[in-house]
Amino acid sequence: DLxxxxxxxxxxxxxxxxxxxxxxxxxxxxxxxxxxRLPGFVSSRIDISNMSLATTAGGSNEKxxxxxxxxxxxxxxxxxxxxxxxxxxxxxARTPYKAAVKALDVDNIDEGIQxxxxxxxxxxxxxxxxxxxxxxYERQHMFMEARDALQHALExxxxxxxxxxxxxxxxxxLGDWDSAAKAEDALLKxxxxxxxxxxxxxxxxxxxxxDYAGAEESAKxxxxxxxxxxxxxxxxxxxxxxxxxxxLASAKEHIANYINMDANAADVPKIQMQLENLGxxxxxxxxxxxxxx
Numbered sequence: 333d334l335x336x337x338x339x340x341x342x343x344x345x346x347x348x349x350x351x352x353x354x355x356x357x358x359x360x361x362x363x364x365x366x367x368x369r370l371p372g373f374v375s376s377r378i379d380i381s382n383m384s385l386a387t388t389a390g391g392s393n394e395k396x397x398x399x400x401x402x403x404x405x406x407x408x409x410x411x412x413x414x415x416x417x418x419x420x421x422x423x424x425a426r427t428p429y430k431a432a433v434k435a436l437d438v439d440n441i442d443e444g445i446q447x448x449x450x451x452x453x454x455x456x457x458x459x460x461x462x463x464x465x466x467x468x469y470e471r472q473h474m475f476m477e478a479r480d481a482l483q484h485a486l487e488x489x490x491x492x493x494x495x496x497x498x499x500x501x502x503x504x505x506l507g508d509w510d511s512a513a514k515a516e517d518a519l520l521k522x523x524x525x526x527x528x529x530x531x532x533x534x535x536x537x538x539x540x541x542x543d544y545a546g547a548e549e550s551a552k553x554x555x556x557x558x559x560x561x562x563x564x565x566x567x568x569x570x571x572x573x574x575x576x577x578x579x580l581a582s583a584k585e586h587i588a589n590y591i592n593m594d595a596n597a598a599d600v601p602k603i604q605m606q607l608e609n610l611g612x613x614x615x616x617x618x619x620x621x622x623x624x625x
Contacts, residue, residue: 368400376400404526406463408494410501413467416460425451425458432464444468452484459489466498475502479511493523500533504540504623512537528557535569536622544573564593565624568603572622580611598625 368375378397406414415436421429432447448465452458462485469478479502482495496519503512516534519527535550551566551573558564571586587607591600599620606618 366397366400404494406467406494408497408527408529410498411471413464413471415464421451421461422455422458425455425461428454429461436468441468441472445472452481456484457488459485459492462488463492463495466495470498470502475506478502479506493519493527497527497530497533500530500537501623504533504536505621507540509537509540513541525557528554529563531557532563532566532569535566539569539573539576539622542576544576548573561593564590565597565622567593569622575610584610594624 366378378400406412413436415433418426418430418433428447428450432444432451435441435443435447445465445468448461448468452461452465455461462481466478466481466485469475469481479499482499482502485492485495496515500512500515500519503509503515512533516530516537519530520534531550531554535547535554538544538550539547547569551569554563554566558566567586567590571583571590574580574582574586584607587603587610591604591607594600597603602618602620606620609618
């Protein structure tokens with residue numbers, strides 16, 4: 333209908349689509365949009381309400397549409413917590429889950445965590461609940477608790493993907509390169525497109541494990557999949573890899589690029605000092621994590 337609330341698509345008995353249209357002397361207009369549906373993903377929307385249609389015999393209604401863009405419902409980004417609908421929580425978990433949602437709506441993180449713990453205790457196979465709990469623990473920098481919850485999420489629902497990214501990121505922060513590598517490999521076996529940060533985490537893991545060629549490859553892949561420049565830490569990884577390979581000029585270039593692109597990172601003052609001392613005897617005295625603080 334004109335408010336876009338029709339259940340649609342509606343067809344007649346022969347399967348032909350029926351559209352509610354407002355007829356204009358020159359054009360036909362309709363309230364309509366195109367959107368994809370895929371479990372676990374959200375889609376961009378293309379408004380075709382005002383698309384003009386041919387009104388004469390033999391006129392063409394072929395149109396070139398922009399691409400529909402799918403992205404994961406839960407991107408797995410650090411600090412992001414993506415809730416599910418209250419009706420999606422399983423029976424015995426629903427009451428504490430609703431209480432968790434209410435607490436989180438007013439930024440009561442501790443109460444939210446407590447209620448989510450009650451929810452997953454009531455239904456241990458509540459994979460989404462474990463995943464949300466893990467994301468909250470990560471936000472609070474409670475990394476051991478976060479990783480444990482995320483592993484429970486995967487045990488409850490192996491089809492979840494974002495926990496792999498979170499486990500990789502947390503394991504890198506904890507210096508557990510083997511666990512990080514396992515999580516990265518597991519995610520990349522099933523998805524190589526929708527979670528580009530996994531390549532940054534893989535670059536960090538590989539560099540720490542002294543696989544410098546692999547680290548360079550992964551860092552470059554991360555940058556190539558990052559048009560909005562959310563993964564610029566990969567530039568710093570490339571700088572450190574170049575330094576390990578003895579390419580001082582390339583190291584300076586990549587580290588300077590990183591500083592320019594991520595000036596607000598907490599460790600930029602230390603990285604700036606590192607850059608200024610590259611090639612000097614005391615340059616290696618600075619201990620800087622490859623992962624962004």
